[in-house]
Amino acid sequence: MQQSVSAHVSDHDHGHVDQEGLKVLGFWIFLVTDCLLFATFFATYAVLHNHTNGGFTAKEFDIPGFIIETFILLISSFTSGLAVLAMNKGNKKGLIRWLIVTAALGATFVGFEINEFTHMVAEGATISKSAFLTSFFSLVGTHGLHVTFGIFWMIGLIFQLSRKGITPVTKRKISIISLYWHFLDAVWIFIFTVVYLMGVM
Amino acid sequence: MSNHHDTGSIKAYIIGFILSIVLTIIPLVLVLEHLLSKSALVVSILVAAVLQFVIQLFFFMHIRDGEGPRYNVMALILGLVFVVTIVAGAMWIMSFNSQVQ
Amino acid sequence: MGKSHFFVTGDPMIYGADVSIVLAMIAIVFSLTYFKKWGYLWREWITTVDHKKIGIMYLLSSLIMLFRGGVDAILMRLQLAIPNNHFLPSEHYNEIFTTHGTIMILFMAMPFMFALFNMVVPLQLGARDVAFPMLNALSFWLFFIGAMLFNISFVIGGSADAGWLSYPPLSENAFSPGPGQNFWIWGIQLSGIGSLATGINFIVTILKMRTPSMRLRDMPLFSWSVLSSSIAILGVFPILTVTLAMLTIDRLLGGHFFTMDAGGNPMMYVNLIWMWGHPEVYIVVLPAFGVYSEVVATFSRKRIFGYGSMVFSMIAISVVSYYTWAHHFFTMGAGADVNIVFAICTMIIAIPTGVKIFNWLFTMFRGRIRVTQPMLWFYAFVPTFLVGGATGVMLAAAPADYQYHNSYFLIAHFHQVLIGGVVFGYLAGMYYWFPKIFGFKLNDRLGKWGFWLWQIGFYVCFMPQYALGFMGMTRRIYTYNQSAGWDMGWAPLNMISTVGAFLMGLGFVFQAWQIIYSLKHGERDVTGDAWDGRTLEWSIPSPPPIYNFAVLPTVKGLDAWWYQKEEMKKEGYKPEPVKYEPIHMPKNTGIPFIMSIFWFIAGFGFTFEWMWMGIIGLIGVVATLFARSFQYDTDYYISVEEIERTEKALRNYTSVQRSAN
Numbered sequence: 001m002q003q004s005v006s007a008h009v010s011d012h013d014h015g016h017v018d019q020e021g022l023k024v025l026g027f028w029i030f031l032v033t034d035c036l037l038f039a040t041f042f043a044t045y046a047v048l049h050n051h052t053n054g055g056f057t058a059k060e061f062d063i064p065g066f067i068i069e070t071f072i073l074l075i076s077s078f079t080s081g082l083a084v085l086a087m088n089k090g091n092k093k094g095l096i097r098w099l100i101v102t103a104a105l106g107a108t109f110v111g112f113e114i115n116e117f118t119h120m121v122a123e124g125a126t127i128s129k130s131a132f133l134t135s136f137f138s139l140v141g142t143h144g145l146h147v148t149f150g151i152f153w154m155i156g157l158i159f160q161l162s163r164k165g166i167t168p169v170t171k172r173k174i175s176i177i178s179l180y181w182h183f184l185d186a187v188w189i190f191i192f193t194v195v196y197l198m199g200v201m
Numbered sequence: 202m203s204n205h206h207d208t209g210s211i212k213a214y215i216i217g218f219i220l221s222i223v224l225t226i227i228p229l230v231l232v233l234e235h236l237l238s239k240s241a242l243v244v245s246i247l248v249a250a251v252l253q254f255v256i257q258l259f260f261f262m263h264i265r266d267g268e269g270p271r272y273n274v275m276a277l278i279l280g281l282v283f284v285v286t287i288v289a290g291a292m293w294i295m296s297f298n299s300q301v302q
Numbered sequence: 303m304g305k306s307h308f309f310v311t312g313d314p315m316i317y318g319a320d321v322s323i324v325l326a327m328i329a330i331v332f333s334l335t336y337f338k339k340w341g342y343l344w345r346e347w348i349t350t351v352d353h354k355k356i357g358i359m360y361l362l363s364s365l366i367m368l369f370r371g372g373v374d375a376i377l378m379r380l381q382l383a384i385p386n387n388h389f390l391p392s393e394h395y396n397e398i399f400t401t402h403g404t405i406m407i408l409f410m411a412m413p414f415m416f417a418l419f420n421m422v423v424p425l426q427l428g429a430r431d432v433a434f435p436m437l438n439a440l441s442f443w444l445f446f447i448g449a450m451l452f453n454i455s456f457v458i459g460g461s462a463d464a465g466w467l468s469y470p471p472l473s474e475n476a477f478s479p480g481p482g483q484n485f486w487i488w489g490i491q492l493s494g495i496g497s498l499a500t501g502i503n504f505i506v507t508i509l510k511m512r513t514p515s516m517r518l519r520d521m522p523l524f525s526w527s528v529l530s531s532s533i534a535i536l537g538v539f540p541i542l543t544v545t546l547a548m549l550t551i552d553r554l555l556g557g558h559f560f561t562m563d564a565g566g567n568p569m570m571y572v573n574l575i576w577m578w579g580h581p582e583v584y585i586v587v588l589p590a591f592g593v594y595s596e597v598v599a600t601f602s603r604k605r606i607f608g609y610g611s612m613v614f615s616m617i618a619i620s621v622v623s624y625y626t627w628a629h630h631f632f633t634m635g636a637g638a639d640v641n642i643v644f645a646i647c648t649m650i651i652a653i654p655t656g657v658k659i660f661n662w663l664f665t666m667f668r669g670r671i672r673v674t675q676p677m678l679w680f681y682a683f684v685p686t687f688l689v690g691g692a693t694g695v696m697l698a699a700a701p702a703d704y705q706y707h708n709s710y711f712l713i714a715h716f717h718q719v720l721i722g723g724v725v726f727g728y729l730a731g732m733y734y735w736f737p738k739i740f741g742f743k744l745n746d747r748l749g750k751w752g753f754w755l756w757q758i759g760f761y762v763c764f765m766p767q768y769a770l771g772f773m774g775m776t777r778r779i780y781t782y783n784q785s786a787g788w789d790m791g792w793a794p795l796n797m798i799s800t801v802g803a804f805l806m807g808l809g810f811v812f813q814a815w816q817i818i819y820s821l822k823h824g825e826r827d828v829t830g831d832a833w834d835g836r837t838l839e840w841s842i843p844s845p846p847p848i849y850n851f852a853v854l855p856t857v858k859g860l861d862a863w864w865y866q867k868e869e870m871k872k873e874g875y876k877p878e879p880v881k882y883e884p885i886h887m888p889k890n891t892g893i894p895f896i897m898s899i900f901w902f903i904a905g906f907g908f909t910f911e912w913m914w915m916g917i918i919g920l921i922g923v924v925a926t927l928f929a930r931s932f933q934y935d936t937d938y939y940i941s942v943e944e945i946e947r948t949e950k951a952l953r954n955y956t957s958v959q960r961s962a963n
Contacts, residue, residue, distance in 0.1 A: 022433050026506045028273035029536065032280035033498060036540035039284040043291035044548065044559065044570060051565025053558075063233070070225060078218040081261050085211055128556035131565035138551055138559075152924070156931055169934065182261040186254050192225070193250040197232045201242060272509050276536075283537045286624060287577065294573055294628055294636045 020172040027176045031183050034146075038187050041139040042194060049199075053130035056123065058199025062116055066196045069112045070188065073147075076105035077185035080178045087174050092166055095174070096158055102181065103154045106147050113144050136195065143191060146184055153177055217260025224253040310460050313394065320457050349890040351435035352848060354739060356442050357420030361732070363446060364414035368810070370453065371410050374402035376807055379763075383800040385783035385793045392780045396463035399778055400486070401456075403466025408490055409449040411586045411720070414728045416445070416500055418589055419528055421739050422731075423504060425839035425846065426522045428513030428855045433506040435888040436936070437499050443898035444496030451905050452489030455482060459910065462486035465778065467575050468549070470560035470568040475553050481909045484553065488905035491546045492898075494539055501535030504528055513838075516857040522837040523599075523606060526613050527592025530620040534585045537624060542578040545571065554908065569634060576627040583720065584623035584651075588616055590727025591658055594683065597676040597730050598662045600833050602669025605861055608661040615654030622651045632703045641700040648698035652691060659684065674833070675749045679730035682757055686722030690715060693768070711771025714764045721760060729813075737832035741844045742824035748816035755809030763802025766795035836864040843952045849885045849940055852949050882946060884939040891936070897926040 049058065080102040086094030117137070120126075127137045157173055164170050228246035231237060237245060258264045264274060310316050334340050347355060377398050381390045390398065420438070424431055432438050455461040459481035464473040473483050508529045512521065549571070551557035558566040599606040606612060628636065628644035662680075671677070693715040697706050706712055737743045775782070775792050782792050831840040838855055839846075841863045858865065869875060904919025 022506060022510055025272055025510065026434060026502055029276050029502045029505060032276045033502070033536055033540045035280050036283055036287065036537065037544050039287045040541050040544035040574065043288045044544075044574070046288060046292050047295045047570055048559070048565065048567060051567070053565045067229065071222075074218075074221055074225065077221075077257070077261060078214065081214045081217075082211075085214065126556075127551070128558065129564065131558040131561075131567065134551065134557035134559055134566075138548065138557070149924075152928075153931075156928055160932065164934070173931075179262055182257050185261075186257045189225075189250050189253050189257075193228065193246050197228055197246050198243065201232050201239070270509075276505075279533070279537070283624065287541065290577070290625075290627075291570070291573055294640050295567070295570060297636050 020168055023172055024175060024179075027179060031179065034183070035187075038139075038142070038190075041135070041142060042190065045135040045139050045195065048131040048135045051131035053132070055129045056120065056125035056133060058132070058136075058195070060125075061196055061199050062119065063200060065112060065116050066192065069109055069116075070192050072105055072109045072112065073185050073188050076102045076109065077182050079105065080181040084174060084178045087166060087171060090166060092161065095166070096161055099154055099158050099161075099174075103151050103158075106151045106154075106181075110144055110148055110151070113140070117141075140191060140195065143184065143187055146187075150177065150180055150184060153180075213260050217256050220256050220260070221253055224249045224256070308458060310457055313391070316457060323457065344892075345890070348895050349439075349892045351431070351439045351888050351890055353420045353424050353432050353435065353438060354846065356438055357417045357422075358739065359442060360413045360417035360420060360445075363449065364410050364412075364417060365814075367405055367409040367413065367449060369814075371402050371405040372807055372810055374398045374405070376803055378402065379800040379803040381781070382779075382796050384797065385781070387781050393463060395780050396778075397461035397482070400462050400465055400468070401452075404452065404462075404486065404490065405449075406720075407466070407582065407586070408493060409445075409452065411724055411728070412493070412497055413445055413449075414732075415531070415586055415589050416441070416497075418524075418593065418728065418731045418735070419500065419504055421735055422839060423507060423525055423528050424511070425738070425842070425850060426525050426837050427508065427511060428516060428838050428851055428857065429507065429511040430850050430885060431511075431888065432503050433511055434503050436891055436894060436930070437503055439891070440894035440897060441496040441500040441503065443894045444499075444901060445493040447898040447902045447905075448489045448491070448493030448496065451492065451902060451909070452485055455485035455489075459485060467579060469575075470549065470552070470566075470571050471562045473549065474561050476561070481911075484550075484909040484911070487546050487550055487553075488909050491543065491550075492901050492905055494542050494546070497535060498539040498543070501532040501539065504532045505536065508532075513851075513854045513857060515855075516862070520857050520859055520862065522860075523595035523609070523612055523616075524589070524592035524837075527588045527595070527616055530616040531585050531588040533617075534581045534588070534620040534623060538578045538581040538585070541574060542582075545574040545578065548574075550908070554911065569631075572631050572634065573627075576630040580627040580630060581620075581623045583716075584619055587719070587723045587727070588620060590683075590724050590731070591616065593676075593727045593731035593734065594662060594680050595658075596837065597680050597734055598665050599861075600734075600835050601672045601674055601677045602666045603672075603834070604665055604669040605836075606661065607664035607667075608657075609860060611657055612661055615657045618654045619651060622647060622654075626651060629698055629700070629703070632700045633707055638700075645698055645700040649695055652695055655691060659688070674733075675744065675746065675753070676730040676734040678750070678753050679726045679733070682753070683722055683726045683730070686718060686726065686760070690718030690722050694719060706771065708776055709771035710767045710775045710777060713777050714767035714771060717764050717767075721764075734833070735839070737827040738830075738839055738844050738846070742820060742826050743832060745816050745820045745824060748812055748819060752809045752812035752816060755805050755812060759802045759805025759807075759809055761802070762805060763799050766799045766802075770795050770799075831863075836861040838863050841866065847948050847952065849887060849945070852882060852885075852945050853880050882942045882949075884941055885945065887938060887940055889936055889938055891930075891933075893926055893930050893933075897923055900926060 079098050083095050083098035083102060086098055120133075125133055127134050154177060157170070157177060160173070161170055228249045231242060231245060236242075258277075264277070309320075334343065347359065350356065377390060378395070381387055381395055420432070423429075462468060462473075462478070462482045462485060464478050464483060464486075468483065468486055471477060473486075508521070508525055512518075548557070548559045552559050552561060552566070558564040560566050560568045560571040562568070595606055595612060625647040626644055628640055629648045632641050632645075662684075673681075693711070697703055697712065697715060733744055733749065770792055773790060773792060773795075775790070782790065827844045830843040832844065833840070838857070841855060842851060855862065870877075900919050900922030902919070904916050904923065907913070907915025907917070907919055
């Protein structure tokens with residue numbers, strides 16, 4: 001059905017809007033709003049980060065832990081780029097393979113983060129301990145939720161790819177999720193810098 | 202789709218990847234080895250973060266692609282203005298906070 | 303929370319509401335079943351992605367919400383009419399002023415605005431639909447479900463009572479335990495996500511979906527106002543989402559963003575909520591400015607004066623509005639430097655607004671003016687908004703604000719700009735585009751009754767409140783003259799104000815009557831061009847066919863339809879032969895509705911802190927997202943034969959009506 005519709009579009013719809021390009025632009029604008037969402041969390045973190053209520057402070061972050069998380073996410077951003085390259089070459093198998101690698105790296109990242117959080121909670125650094133910890137868990141946790149959502153989304157797309165192959169529609173979907181994934185890495189750079197590096201400084 | 206003819210090559214991705222790694226390691230070393238005074242340190246690691254963000258935009262997210270007016274770039278610039286306003290505005294307005302607490 | 307508290311008890315008014323809600327539900331279910339309309343409702347309305355129908359649903363819901371918010375207002379005015387009054391219990395009074403504010407801004411003004419967006423923008427642009435029709439339907443259902451969630455708090459669980467922006471620490475668990483505050487959070491959260499999606503949708507629609515020959519500089523001013531308003535939505539609604547999420551984290555997960563203990567800072571909430579809240583009022587007023595621009599140009603039979611400066615001033619307003627938020631809390635103590643900057647930005651924003659008023663007046667200068675209903679509302683707007691703006695500049699002076707703030711002076715000011723600017727504008731827009739969407743005009747005589755009652759009621763209601771503010775009456779006061787011996791002399795002015803509120807209520811009754819009366823007796827619009835209009839929406843039949851434009855229109859500049867009509871009047875005008883092509887349209891889908899039901903389940907669960915229910919709802923939301931992602935068969939084509947059939951039928955109908963007249 002979709003095939004016939006796309007064939008239609010190229011046949012005699014000159015004046016018409018390019019549906020897939022429209023969706024990519026819409027997604028860019030959504031990313032901007034997501035940016036503002038994180039900015040608000042960052043602003044609150046910046047205001048509240050000294051309000052530690054005599055408990056856990058930013059100096060006590062697990063340094064090897066966040067370094068590993070940073071590199072895992074950076075590598076996954078690269079592999080999601082490789083997936084897009086494979087797609088542009090029309091290589092469906094390579095595309096699916098790199099998507100699986102990316103999703104697996106994402107899952108590892110989330111695993112490390114959960115590990116970090118549970119350790120902190122075990123030490124008594126819970127979300128209700130201080131305003132600092134509330135803003136920390138909210139900011140980093142929101143990013144983690146975004147990554148988790150992205151993993152499930154990617155798995156869904158892998159199924160669609162194996163069924164439909166590389167079509168204009170699946171191509172657009174892959175471009176969008178790779179934008180999303182790079183964006184999450186970009187947000188992480190600032191979490192890494194503002195929360196972790198400035199914290200342990 | 203309008204923007205897949207000039208999306209990056211494998212070379213561009215590798216360059217971007219290496220630059221990102223370098224820009225991650227530099228601030229890490231600066232912080233862990235206490236190489237700079239506090240304010241210089243803050244400025245330099247923030248600069249590294251912004252540079253890495255720009256690299257993501259150009260090498261991975263292909264912000265330059267596509268034809269016609271680049272509404273995505275305009276949206277992004279406007280978004281960055283808003284981001285700076287939110288963060289800087291909130292910090293400035295709430296700066297009385299440090300005296301109160 | 304135990305079962306005994308689930309239903310609100312103990313107030314005869316609420317028992318009355320319970321009974322009438324149950325009766326209304328039974329009546330709706332019965333009549334839908336009896337007339338076999340369930341299928342119709344599902345196929346034609348619930349699953350629709352047509353922007354015109356979505357606009358109609360927004361309009362209906364916002365009028366219902368205007369009624370609910372208006373009843374709240376009248377109850378408040380009754381409570382304040384005489385001194386020492388205990389007509390309402392004090393908690394009930396607090397709930398009512400909270401719901402009045404929230405409903406009027408978020409569940410009346412916003413959907414009314416989206417109604418106009420949806421009914422007009424694609425038609426003005428020569429487009430067949432918005433950029434993302436399914437998302438558009440989702441936005442509507444999220445708003446609707448949010449509004450319903452907010453409104454059931456009246457009978458289940460109890461309403462929020464911490465003021466329309468619910469400042470912490472009052473809105474935190476320590477001072478407002480129970481579901482009321484959560485209803486407020488989730489009702490707004492859901493509809494806010496819908497608003498954000500609408501903002502994105504209309505930005506992309508305006509940038510990308512215009513008929514190919516329409517450049518941005520040929521675009522009608524209403525569409526420009528929608529663009530500038532959508533940019534502001536884009537910039538601030540994420541902040542609202544996060545601020546509400548933070549309050550949720552505090553209340554549900556024991557966080558300390560805004561609490562009084564463990565280092566929380568309630569002032570940060572005030573700061574964040576106004577970062578959204580101030581631009582929000584510009585978001586709602588900009589489209590009203592757009593409406594006035596269309597109305598004034600049409601009924602002065604002149605091109606709008608200063609098109610370029612109009613566009614520039616709207617974009618300027620939408621950007622500068624981002625830099626004024628701190629004027630809502632000058633007295634917080636952020637320091638003189640902060641207050642100065644925000645005071646100046648606030649005053650600067652009066653300049654582009656003034657430019658617009660002058661442009662409208664210059665458009666009318668030497669125009670051939672027709673005084674129709676939309677034009678009446680414009681006339682009413684000018685002085686009302688002017689006074690409201692002037693008192694706004696008074697409030698913007700930071701040192702003086704220490705005197706005015708939190709008083710009835712402020713109440714009078716913002717009602718004057720919001721009613722005079724926004725409500726009058728939207729009503730003008732409703733009267734103006736009503737014949738386009740529904741195919742008939744609204745009755746003039748009843749409309750004029752409604753108009754004059756509104757006007758007189760407005761001034762009688764709000765002018766005394768400025769004086770009351772100066773006399774020291776603070777907002778949200780429950781009653782006055784509790785103990786003898788400190789009569790402040792507030793009673794007479796309060797009584798007058800209450801009379802004014804009733805007059806406005808009566809005006810609304812006339813308008814409701816006007817709509818019902820006109821359904822049957824309204825003047826049918828057979829030309830598609832009810833007002834001798836200037837922009838593309840008037841070039842197609844009323845109501846427009848599903849695909850709006852059989853052939854995408856050609857635009858050669860501003861006021862495209864006006865100049866095409868001039869062409870058509872010339873000797874030897876030959877219409878270009880039309881060649882239809884198949885039209886690409888989105889299919890109806892039930893997913894927006896189903897997803898919103900899951901959001902409702904999630905919101906209801908979290909409101910009562912039943913985590914299992916909230917999580918089930920969220921899982922349902924994600925599942926429907928996935929279901930949509932796996933749906934590939936989402937569009938269809940309307941064949942050339944069907945277009946020919948539809949167009950022929952529309953033209954026959956028109957010519958029959960014409961000869962009958």
